[in-house]
Amino acid sequence: MIESVKNRRSIRKYKQQDIAPDLLNDLLATASRVSTIGNMQVYSVIVTKDAEMKAKLAPAHFNQPMVKEAPVVLTICADFNRFSKWCEFRNAQPGYANFLSFMNAATDALLFTQNFCTLAEEAGLGICYLGTVIYNPQQIIETLKLPKLVFPVATITVGYPDESPELVDRLPLEAIVHEESYVDYTRETIDKLYAYKESLPENAKFIAENNKETLAQVFTDVRYTRKDNEYMSENFFKTLKQQGFID
Template sequence: MKTVISRKSIRKFAERPVDSTLLNTLLDASARTQTMGNLQLYSVVITQDEKNKQKLSPLHFNQPMVVQAPVLLTVCADFNRTVKWAEYRKAHPGYDNFLSFMNAVSDALLYTQTFCNLAEAEGLGICYLGTTLYSSSQIIEILKLPRLVFPIATLAVGWPAENPNQTDRLPLSAIIHNEVYHDYTESTIDDLYNYKENLPENKRFIEINNKETLAQIFTDIRYSKNDNEMISGTLIEALKQQGFL
């Protein structure tokens, strides 16, 4: 629990490589995570080659850690392996549908997070790249992902070369609901977001961006309606292309 409580995302990595025995131990141990019907509906593409990191970099919006991290892991929802197995065993798979996609996404993300917890407990630093879903069709092409394989999460992994401050979190009462969901009133929202909105770095952020409120930074700049709708379209197209829709 100590590692989790003190954890932070790491975006600057030392030149020190990640030993392949350690990496494989972590990847293997993470597979103890629960998985649907014990099918392990995921695969991990490991990128260590400089040229391949350079190819992936623009798809992750040229965030510098993509090239700088010694290891990139692209965790994929994978029904291809299970389907191949079934086809070689006189079985008739029916996993080219949305439920199966979501089941494989679940398996992939649960696996991803156990890997993060274990790697951080070993002192490694992780940055989870939220850009994977934004550029899915190009990532599919570069990593040569076949039908029924879909990139879900990318992790930059290495030894930390920075020690950033921990970011804030909402109070527990913001995320838990007893027995049924209790919707948020204006005054609850005020209470829950008060601390976050009054952090000096957030106030400065509002000023620099010439906005009135912190929420506008998210809705107008970081995750805008236009971008979300455009990317939703390309994401759905990529799902069709990979046979899940």
């Protein structure tokens, strides 16, 4: 088993050390060996190294400090623009201005992203995945000048680690795996599967800091609220429309 996968940690503090361009290009090229739908490779990667550009991206990521501090920020996009242009220049009528094509392209982009992360970590780099990328896609689209049929779906910060965080807990394997068909969760199985997570001192601290009764309430009331999710869902559809993936 690949040791760097087994022991991976998200890295949020980076050394003041650039990534050699050849290394970055090798990692990106090797990551592009990932399988994509119909080998269409309907994704693109925007590489941000310039301090001014990082400063412009930062607010879209709620000013998380690693956006400005990491030597490299990658924004990986679902991209049916390049493929459609190719079709147009080859006397073919592209039919990719629809939601299914967005999902196909987002899938390509996300599989590429994880392939890159694994290679980068194995090469001694640290990465942090920023889920914020789909919260404020319009700001990112504007900053990176993304045309129609291009939509950002993943952002990662990359650099040499300047911290050694503890390994973070995961649910036991039986929580995520179902044999042959889905077996729904009862109160009893939920109690058992979440027992370890709920027993951790850092999570007790998390509950206290947020003045909540349970860890779940920290998620529903503070971190991932219905109100925010509903607002961002609407915004996501607006942006899909703006980028030409839905009518």
